[in-house]
Amino acid sequence: MIMSSTEFFRNLPPKECAKCGDTIEEMADCYSHECDDCEGEIH
Ligand SMILES: [Zn+2]
Numbered sequence: 001m002i003m004s005s006t007e008f009f010r011n012l013p014p015k016e017c018a019k020c021g022d023t024i025e026e027m028a029d030c031y032s033h034e035c036d037d038c039e040g041e042i043h
Helices: 005-010 038-043
Strands: none
Touching: none
C-alpha cells in the first residue's frame, strides 16, 4: 500500500513527552522527545 507523506504523518499518534507524558506540539525545527517544561529543566 502506498501512502503519501501527508497521509503517513496524519496517522501518527500525537507525540508525547518522554518524561511527563504530556502531548508535545509538533514543531518543524524541533524533534525533541520532551516537552518545553522538561526541556527547560535540563538546559
Ligand atoms: Zn514533559
